[in-house]
Amino acid sequence: MKISLLRAGLAATFVLSATAVSAASVPQSFTATYHVLQGGEPMGEAKLTLNPVGNGQFEYTDKVTGTSGLAAAFGASTSEVSHFTWAGQVPQAVSYKYAFASSFKPKNRELVVQGNTVQMDDNGKHHSYPMQPGMVERNTLPLALGVALRDGAKSATFGVGGRQSVEMQTFKVAASEKVSVPAGSFDAVRVDRTDQERDFNAWYVPAKYPVPVKISQKDGGNLTLELVSYSQP
Template identity: 65%
Template sequence: MTTRTLLRAGLALALALPAAAFAADVPQSFTATYQVSKGGDPLGEATVTLKPAGGGQFEYSNQTKGTSGLAAMLGANVSETSRFTWAGQVPQAVSYHYQLDAAIKSKTRDLAVQDGTVQVQDNKKSYTYSAVPGMVERNTLPLALGVALRSGQKDLALPVAVKQEVENQKFKVSATEKVTVPAGSFEAVRVDRTDADRGFNAWYVPGKYPVPVKLAQKDGGDMTMELVKFEGR
């Protein structure tokens, strides 16, 4: 995958309409609460928050607390915090911090974008690679998909900053399905990842929420998030 190809993919969402058209169309602040399960068993709760951070940046955080089963016994908590700027409809990455705290394990990962370079510190290992315009990261990816769906897009490609490189990840609206979660029952569009067999599925109600009402991901654990409550704009 060449840098030029990734550049075109990353800008596809941002350049679909003039930037001024997006000013009132991207979310500015909200709080979404989810229940989290692993392999069908209750695990905990997650709070996803978006808020302005000043200087044209926004902060997007996902705080997951283990409240059931082994996660509660181990006191497992995961914190993910991102800083980004809206590049059209894309939450373009500025920084990302991951923190896992548990009785038997801890892990951190930090990502920072500066002067066209991505610097990653993964526990004691360091990685450096070139950034791509319109690049997001793992935490803001569901938000990027939700905002793109609101503009009617069905096939999506996004450059995603991961540990050692930028991945050109592809997603497709595969079906419309009825989904029942604690927040209610919805006619939702299901989005699947198509460039790799990673078991990523997300259900959105684009006219109502910028984040999924349900998200299931097998990569990194058979985890499911279901919306409980949403507040914001």
């Protein structure tokens, strides 16, 4: 989560202090919805979905629609669609497509893994760089972190596929805190990004959900996502 508007980051080689889990124990299918706030004011709605699509692959989507303020005025919406395979507990990237639609300035980005190479097209600018085993991208990063926390990790380092290279990102459990969101009140763990000063925080309830119940990021727009509902088939 990424989660879409939050720019939580992109690719992942995965290091954690927890035991490995089998593929059967990782998430297979769910839907989660969020309220999106900017500066504490309602801005939009987000919907995450995970579903198997055959041949061992899964599709993970994050769609955000502006419902208030400038986001609504400009008809802003984002769509992120990831295809991945579970490599242990890591959603290893196969492809990723990002589209920002608006009457002002639309943007598009696409990442495709071809063999041992990542092909990235960023608004018509092409880059390629070596792929790392276990690499994730920014859309699936919060899901990978949620699975790690569920299995006891107190910290995790991911290699995230960016625009021009794989970027290592490190996260750690910083505190246990109570958090209230539309989906309810929870005893959550707060996870902070520690490799850079980015003011990124995510609150997870690992035993209940593989995705955050809340995300806050000041860098890039002072945005917050709060969980409204979560369901499984």
